[in-house]
Amino acid sequence: MKRNKSDAPSALADVTRKRGQWSDVLSRLFRNKIGLLGVIIVLLLVVLTVFAPLFTRYPYDAQSFPDRFKLPDASHIMGTDNFGRDLWTRLLYGGRISLLIAILASVISNFIGVFIGSVSGYFGSKTDTVIMRALDILMAIPPLLLAIAISSSLGSGPVNTALAISLSGIPYSARIIRSTVMSIKDSEFVEAARATGSRHLRVIFRHILPNTIAPLIVGATLGIGANIMAISGLSFIGLGVHPPIPEWGSILADGRAYIRDFWPIIVFPSIFIMLTILGFNLFGDALRDALDPRLKD
Amino acid sequence: MLVYALKRLLWMLPVMLGVLIIVFTITYFTPGDPIAAMLGPGYTPERYAQKAAELGLDQGYFIRLGKYIWNAFVRFDLGRSYLSNLSISDEIAARFPITLCIGVLTIFVMAVVGMPLGIFSAIRQYGAADAALTVAALVMNAIPAFVFALLSLILFGVVLRWLPVNGLGSWKAWILPVVTSALPGIAVVMRMSRTTMLEVIRQDYIRTARSKGLKEGVIIRKHALKNCLIPLITVTGGFMTSVLAGSIIVETIFGIPGLGMYLMGGIIGRDYPVINGSVLLISLIVCILNLVVDLLYAMIDPRIKAQYSAKKGKIKKSGGTLPPVNEGGAA
Amino acid sequence: MSLLQINDLTIHYVTRGGTVKAVNGIDLSIEAGRTLGLVGETGAGKTTSALGILGLIPKPPGKIISGQILFEGADLLKASQGKMRMIRGNDISMIYQDPMTALNPILRVGDQISEVIIQHSGCSKAEAREKSEGMLETVGIRAERAADYPHQFSGGMKQRAVIAMALACNPKLLIADEPTTALDVTIQAQVLEMMRELKDELGSSMLLITHDLGIVAETCDDVAIMYAGEIVEIGALERIFHNPRHPYTLGLFGSIPSLDKDVRRLNPIPGLMPDPADLPSGCKFHARCAHACDDCGSGSTELCETERGHFVRCRRVAGGEI
């Protein structure tokens, strides 16, 4: 939050304060049982996908013709797909891609959103008008369609997909930050900071931005869930990530041809997508409640 | 009020122009060669040049953009498809009503199911029904429409064989597309109605209404419901946007010959005029919806109506530090 | 028989963070036609008491632990929901502190007044409209403003409209919860004057909740001083103002800058109001009291009649020590 290492005692004060404030947030977060469930789902997914090789014996692209369309059994706990590849393995590796893109996209769009939103909100007047009108235009295109257009232009691949999704998300994060900044800008404590001689930059960095962190974290977390949805949607219609790299949406797209005869190839990826979105949504909601210091009990 | 609506309509013009430029530019700079794709392998350079000239693809960016704007805005002509060579405006005109129909039905289902459930949940806060509905909403909210579409295809189309899974042959065929598009929305509307209702019933004016001795039902109907509507209208209006955008996936899955499927065909075939035209139309609908939502606010909330009417000249943002003036010319 | 008689009313809010003891065994009574001022600072339990009378305590977290609220002899705590609805707005009505939020922003002011008339008299819409316009005239608002929405009214006018609404059915008891706190002082004077006149005209009783001893002096017949959910002193206006006995009451008087005398320094009560979720044992005020002795920190302190009709909750006053 604050990186002012030259200030020894203030850093000292920070230690006590960080402990105080963040432990408060954590304890509130863990007291919320549904939120805790979200945290557990998210952590479990991260561990499973990051350490995927530890949880499976197969490589994700090992084809085995005789093993096609196997129902779940001891050797393939979620069965195999049309090429005889282990579905569980593909889902774990695919989760890596999905999560990575989703997090990356969320970080990019929020980073740019903070910049645009805080400039627009803090300086107001003409700057604000111009930026807001430009965002109005971008927001007239449904985000999924914008992502589709950008994605088809940039081509497939994880980074391009992340870019396409983050670009279409910028107007929304910018708007949230802008309205937060505007309400904080007019608050009395900002006036107090100006009255004690703070200049613009100090006001922005010390008083305004720290107060936007809570909505930002919440927005970013909820954004990851929404991004997972968008990525799988893009891959499903053939944009986004292409085979042989597994991605949940593209696994579903491949499986669609066999929907009448082989249910695991649809059901298991669906469950993964669902759980991930659910996890991030619960986590984000719980964070929202935990991060508000003004909320009582 | 009318002036405000007209001004907003006028403002849609530059927005649509902006959208057009953005979409055109994105597709213009997309790598890939539509002509080569169209001609198939083994074409001659002459044939290639001829085709390019025929489609106007040999001209520069600005000329093509200018022509496109002129045709789209003045003649309502969105060009011809590279693949089928049919007029895109005609194609869209034929397909769009289906998509719109599904969209409107979706919004209807969403509001009719979501709102009462959310309000019921709020009134019985902390009860068992509230808990169950909240969990249901959370789960529904986490399922993308296309995942839901696939799962329900398996369940109703393949396992139970209750409903048709392709096309729009009978009224039964509409059920799955509408329900799967509506489910995430039902979840959102439900949660939103619950939170706003909880917020509204904590307001002082509800307490005033109670201390008048009114019945609880009257209080909810007459005092609370209307105040809840504003955030709900926003959500519902906003959801129409994602239904239209999501039609691309839902229509593809259920094999519905609407705008979404058309756009999907355009994406697969790299048929840029089709992509441009479809996105442009959907954006136009989004703009109109936003306007309708804003006008609905004014119909419900007299304060907003007064605001719209008071606006003279430019739209003023609350930028300056105005001192609080109590009676602000209201008396 | 008193119009309203409250016996040993205790109301708590049970939350996860602990039990907030908002009202702890209050006794008071209001005679027909009289005005009782209930005075106390933020968190003393004044508003909770008032909502308790109307049966409007939100449950959960609110919980009525014990007590009786006798209105014309019948216990309101035992009354059915339907019976309470007949009483609210008809026999007992309430004026709230913040006129800005007390009116529904999307309904016309006139309709909000008609509503209560229709509810309790069962008359036609047209009659109710006529009567509500009459009520507006009574509180000094032109009848044609009945078609306006609340946002078109100024703060003072909104409060007048709220008062019109509260008095529309000639209630026997009017509960006014800080009715003028949100208003400017010249408007406050107008509104208070009007409330006094209307109350006398209708012969209603009034429970006036306030933190302002000045308003009490000008409006009330009897006074009850509340501290930490208890009534610490109660009696006729003259007795309390001429002969305040409880150290807290004395402290309140000492805290107010006087317009008549020149006081260089004020004599505030030291310390803070105790947290109602964590009340001290013994006398609730002992930690802030200059006269506290060791005994004050334990046991319970009862109200004691120091002179006819003047009760004080203080052992040392009762013992004649101060």
Place this chain on the structure above:
Amino acid sequence: MGELLRAEHLKKYFKTPSGVLHAVDDISFSIDSGDTLGVVGESGCGKSTLGRVILKLIEPTDGRIIFEGRDITRVTDKENIELRRKMQIIFQDPYSSLNPRMSVMDLIADPLKTFRLQSSADRRKKVFELMDMVGLSRRFASSYPHELDGGRRQRIGVARALALEPTFIVCDEPVSALDVSIQAQILNLLQDLQEQQGLTYIFVTHDLSVVKHISTDILVMYTGIMVEKCEAKELFAKPMHPYTKGLLSAIPVPNIDRVREKVALRGELTSPVEPKPECRFVARCPFATDICRREPPTYSEVLAGHFVSCHNVREINGL
């Protein structure tokens, strides 16, 4: 003691959608060092705007501000920031005027950090001294505002204002959000600090008993203009402007034996958007005559040191 601050024909106009709002319209006064000028008026009279204009937190539209003999009306940003070391403000709302994400230590140290005063260890010591000075226990140093009650929060606001050792403080309704017993504690604190450090205050409030208690002189404002100004005692003994009379008689006094002259004011305050050339008080004035509707009154010294802006002040008061 000598003059510390003088305002000459100060004006602040705001543009609003419905016209130009004359929030502060031609205000002049001067304050001697160590004195307190009380500014009273109802909400919307421009008193808070006046306080901020004097501090240069809002740029005045017209007029001059002279502080310590120097014209500070038009100064560079740098000089403006230097001025903060001498002029400070205490806010009304102890909830919104403190950054919720900063601890008490950080809040009070913030002005010192802004000016890079003292080493960090000294700064810590200084914060503790300030906390002692305003009666805030040192154990709250690492607390956050939302953990404290209104009175303690307001003490933080006072300590923050004192951190730069200013000579002049604008107190903007510093006690109106507090309960009476806490209000008295803060008022005593402000008085003690004034005596100890020779501070000069402008005390903006709507509460006449508070302003009488704390002020040397009182300025009564109404819809942006000054209607009356004189010594505090004189104002309460001999109010001359009809608005002041009405205001004084409207205060509920906790004294049941007092009989007072009642001057009832009709109607309500209207906002000074594009005011007409008439006395702004005319619609509510019980003594209004034709001239009041024709032209605005001038502000003149009716008795020694007693300024009133009313056409009929002599007739009304039998002078």
